[in-house]
Amino acid sequence: MRHYLAPMEGITGCVFRNVYHSCFPPMDKYFTPFLSPNQNGKLSPREYRDVEPEHNKNMYVVPQILTNSAEDFIRTAKLLQDMGYGEVNLNLGCPSGTVVSKGRGAGFLAFPRQVDQCLYEIFSCVDMKISVKTRLGKEQPEEFEELLDIYNRYPMEELIIHPRVSKDMYRNTPRMNVFAWAFEHSANPVCYNGDIFRTEDEDRLEGQFPRLEAVMLGRGIIAYPGLLEKYDEKLSAERLKEFHHRLYQANRQVYLAEAGQKVVLFKMKEVWCYLAAAFEDSGKAAKKIKKAQTLGDYEAAVSAMFSGCRLIPGGGYLGTS
Numbered sequence: 001m002r003h004y005l006a007p008m009e010g011i012t013g014c015v016f017r018n019v020y021h022s023c024f025p026p027m028d029k030y031f032t033p034f035l036s037p038n039q040n041g042k043l044s045p046r047e048y049r050d051v052e053p054e055h056n057k058n059m060y061v062v063p064q065i066l067t068n069s070a071e072d073f074i075r076t077a078k079l080l081q082d083m084g085y086g087e088v089n090l091n092l093g094c095p096s097g098t099v100v101s102k103g104r105g106a107g108f109l110a111f112p113r114q115v116d117q118c119l120y121e122i123f124s125c126v127d128m129k130i131s132v133k134t135r136l137g138k139e140q141p142e143e144f145e146e147l148l149d150i151y152n153r154y155p156m157e158e159l160i161i162h163p164r165v166s167k168d169m170y171r172n173t174p175r176m177n178v179f180a181w182a183f184e185h186s187a188n189p190v191c192y193n194g195d196i197f198r199t200e201d202e203d204r205l206e207g208q209f210p211r212l213e214a215v216m217l218g219r220g221i222i223a224y225p226g227l228l229e230k231y232d233e234k235l236s237a238e239r240l241k242e243f244h245h246r247l248y249q250a251n252r253q254v255y256l257a258e259a260g261q262k263v264v265l266f267k268m269k270e271v272w273c274y275l276a277a278a279f280e281d282s283g284k285a286a287k288k289i290k291k292a293q294t295l296g297d298y299e300a301a302v303s304a305m306f307s308g309c310r311l312i313p314g315g316g317y318l319g320t321s
Contacts, residue, residue, distance in 0.1 A: 001206065002028040003228055004160075006193060006218030007064045007091070007133075009033045010270045014055040015254055019247045020221075021059055023239075025228040030059050031133075031216070034066035034091045034105075037076040053084050062131065064089040066099065068108045070121035077126045087129035087157060090122070093193075095135065095166045106166035109147060110138040116150045129157040133193070133216075138166045141178045152187035160191040160216055170219075170319060176208070183209060196220045197317050199227065223274035224315030237311045240278070244302065247271070252295075261295050268298065277317035279309035 005012055005020070005027045017030045035047045049055065051063050063080050065088055067073050077088045092115070094105030101107065108115055122130065132151065137143025143165070151159055163179040164172070174194040183190050192209070193216035196202050202215060221227050225243055226235030248268055255263045269290060276286035285308060288301035 001202070001212070002191075002214040004029040004031060004191065004214060004216040005221065006216045007031040007033045007089075008218050008222065010267070011222060012218075014050050014052075015250045015267070016247065016271075017056065017059060017061070019243065019250050020225060023243045023246065024225055026059070027217075027228075028060065028214075029062050030056075031062045031064050031089055034064045034094065035076060036066045037072045043076070043079070051080065051083065051085075061085070062087045062089050064091050064133065066091040066094060066104055068102075068104045068111075068114065068118065070118045070125075073118070073122050074125045077122075077128055077130075081128055085128070087131065088126070089131045089133055089160075090119075092132055092134040093160075093162050095164075095169050100138070100166055106135045106138060109135065109143065109166065112143075112146050112150060115147070116153070119150065119154050123154045130154075131157040131160060131191075133160040133162070135162050136165050136175060136178055141165055141175050144178055144182060148182055148185060152185075154188075156188040158189040158191050158214065159186055160193050162193040164194065180209070183212065189213065191216055193218070195319050196227075197223065197319060198314050219274055219319065220315075220317065222271060223277050223317030227315070235311070235315075237306060240311060241306050244275075248302075264295065265292060265298055274317055276305070278312055278315045279305060280312055280316070282309045285309055 005017065013033060032050055035043055037043065063085060065073050065076050073090065080088055091105055092108055096105065099105040099107060103111065137147065161179055161182055163174040163176060179192065190212065191214035192205060192212060196205065196215060196217055197220040205212065205215065217227065224235065225240065229235065251264050251267045255267065272286060272289050276282045282305060285301065285305040288304060289298065292298035292301050
């Protein structure tokens with residue numbers, strides 16, 4: 001099974017990718033948080049830094065582009081190609097309200113004709129590997145029948161399917177019956193994405209879909225970074241503490257002098273939104289981390305988490321009900 005790191009805004013940028021890659025079994029692909037090109041087709045300084053090859057050495061990185069404009073996608077893809085990238089990804093899956101309201105991400109799925117035209121122009125003009133990350137639709141899973149018919153017209157590197165609709169956000173459970181239908185009827189290779197939180201979740205998926213070759217991990221790998229080690233070596237508190245230390249120091253090095261401690265704290269608190277679930281009875285310690293206003297307060301709160309809360313074997317994150 002191939003494993004991909006999901007694009008998670010505010011978390012899985014180049015700092016996280018590099019630290020994770022140095023501490024745990026490497027991912028086969030690392031997808032960047034989405035790039036949102038402006039009207040001039042340019043990336044922001046933050047986005048450019050995230051995809052700069054110098055910051056992504058020895059990893060297979062796939063930049064993800066968020067747009068409903070073929071012209072913007074093509075311009076950005078060619079920029080990335082000039083930087084040395086061979087694959088790009090189109091985001092048709094983000095369910096964020098601010099994204100969907102602009103008809104982008106999963107919001108674009110409500111306009112299948114425009115999706116078709118956009119893909120036609122992209123595949124006609126871009127000489128790169130192109131993958132698509134999608135949800136089943138905006139409102140109802142039945143929308144995916146028409147969408148898959150559109151996707152099947154284009155030679156994608158792969159189709160990454162998160163089997164929820166946009167309005168589900170991350171609530172409820174993935175609609176596995178629709179994924180099963182899509183897996184059988186897709187003309188393109190399929191990657192599964194959604195609610196892989198523990199080793200047994202992937203085992204169950206492999207049992208149900210023995211021909212499935214790739215899975216994308218997001219919240220589950222942030223909540224339990226040792227997930228890919230499966231039965232070989234259970235993650236110890238000492239190894240997780242070392243991973244955290246490297247991640248914290250890397251964020252300090254990149255952001256402290258440039259943007260101040262608030263940005264460092266924001267980056268680390270985003271990780272702890274998931275990572276806290278790896279510890280038993282972590283509510284009070286997690287609240288202290290969340291309330292930390294200085295790096296000193298943060299360091300003390302994290303120390304209390306590691307010294308006072310036991311790491312749950314296999315992790316404890318169960319997603320959003």
